[in-house]
Amino acid sequence: MEEDQKEAEASLTPPAVSDDDPQNMSDIQQNLSDEDAFKLLWEMKMQKRQGKPNLPDTVTELGTEDGCKVYLVGTAHFSESSRKDVVKTIQEVQPDVVVVELCQYRVSMLKMDEKTLLKEAREINLDKLQQAIKQNGVMSGLMQMLLLKVSAHITEQLGMAPGGEFREAFKEAGKVPFCKFHLGDRPIPITFKRAIAALSIWQKVKLAWGLCFLSDPISKDDVEKCKQKDLLEQMMSEMIGEFPDLHRTIVAERDVYLAYMLKQAAKPLELPLALGPEPSQQIPSVVVGVVGMGHIPGIEKNWNNLLNIQELMSVPPPSLAAKAFKFTVKVTLMGLMGYGCYRVGKGTIQLMLSRPFIQRYLHKFTNEIF
Incomplete structure (x- = not known):
């Protein structure tokens, strides 16, 4: 999982550094050596960096023992x-x-335009369900689709695609010389699998029922009123309030993971020889973290703790009851499919059985039974 995360980050190249006059900057850099161009860009960055920045009220400042700022x-x-x-x-x-x-x-949301994202968020179809189940397993896949329904519900109400702040961060990072872009969240399949494993069968059914019948209208004013606590996470917190274990896996554990990743990013920078005579000269780094408002208290709480994310990256094996429930769901689905085929006729049965997806599913189902 961690290697996949690094590969995904490596594929993310923010837009090229720009200034007020990109053409003029290009002409200047063509007449400079690599060393002089490096110095120029670094000096520009330091000049733009504010010693006492004028920041929005939604920004929280944290520090490290090395003097790095987050x-x-x-x-x-x-x-x-x-x-x-x-x-x-x-x-x-x-x-x-x-x-x-x-x-x-x-990470795909960083490179998709608003129109495409709106379409994707509103379309929850069979293909997406199959992909979620293949990636995360039956129960986790179904839960992922239910949570996507919450996001799609907000999208439909507001006409606004999620993740706009991340796309802005990606674009702005590309305008800052020598700025790296990191993915800081725990892989979503692990989060869902750990969340499902934390629930009893009855809790899974109860939560799914609540998500399926989500219908309260949400206005743009509601979003801004919830600026002190992210809207999507607030809705989820209200629905999972009676499930402490679910809140722990979806929110609290990710607070720890995000804090760990932010601390990993906040390391002193070793300056190259081009900027000074000392080969090992180091300066404190500056990091910007973009996270949902609901994660801020948890990150602050864990900031000065010794963090270990190995346990948070593990997925507990399914219980016997969970296996039985999964088997029951599969048998029920197969029974409904068989009854439906019986009702529509022999020709339709042959057509459906010829489909590769149905054949693969039947083969897998048979192997699991016998």
Whole structure:
């Protein structure tokens, strides 16, 4: 999982560094040596970096023993105001690293336009369900689709795609010289599998029922009112309030993981020889973290703790009851499919059985039984 995360980060190349006059900058750099161009870009960055930055109220400042600074931008995932907060913070502090609350499984939203994202969020179909089940297993896949339904519900109400603050962070990071872009969230399949494993069968059914019948209208004003606590996470917290273990896996564990990744990013920078005579000269780094507002208290709480994420990356084996429930669901689905085929006729049965997906499913189902 960690190797996949690094590969995903490596494929993320923010847009090229720009200035007020990109053409003029290009002409200047062509007449400079690599060493002089490096010095020029570094000096520009240091000049733009504010000693006492004027930051939005949603920003929390943290520090390390090495003097590194981390500016946490608490956001609402469907908020236009949050996008502006992210842009302003990055422009003010000119960070060395930007860390966002995304993993490699959700990184595609950084490169998709708003129109495509709106379409994707609104379309929850059989193909997406099959992909989720294949990736995460039956129960975790179904739960993922139910949570996507929550996100799609907000998207439908607001006409606004999620993750705008992350796309802004990605674009702004590309305008800052020598700024790296990191994915800071735990891989979503692990989060879902750990969440499902933490629930009893009855709790799984009860939670799924609540998610399926989500219908309360949400306005743009509601999003901004929830600026002190991310809207999507607030809705989820209200629904999972009676399931402490679920809250622990979806929120509290990710607080620890995000804090760990932010601390990993906040390391002193070793300057190259081009910037000074000392080969091992180090300076404190500046990091901007873009996370949901609901994670800020947990990150602050864990900031000075000795963090170990190995246990948080493990997935407990399914219990006997969970296996029995999974088997029951499969048998029920097969029974409904068989009854449906019986009702529509022999020709339809032959047509359905010829489909590769049905054949693969029957083969897998038979192997699991026998």
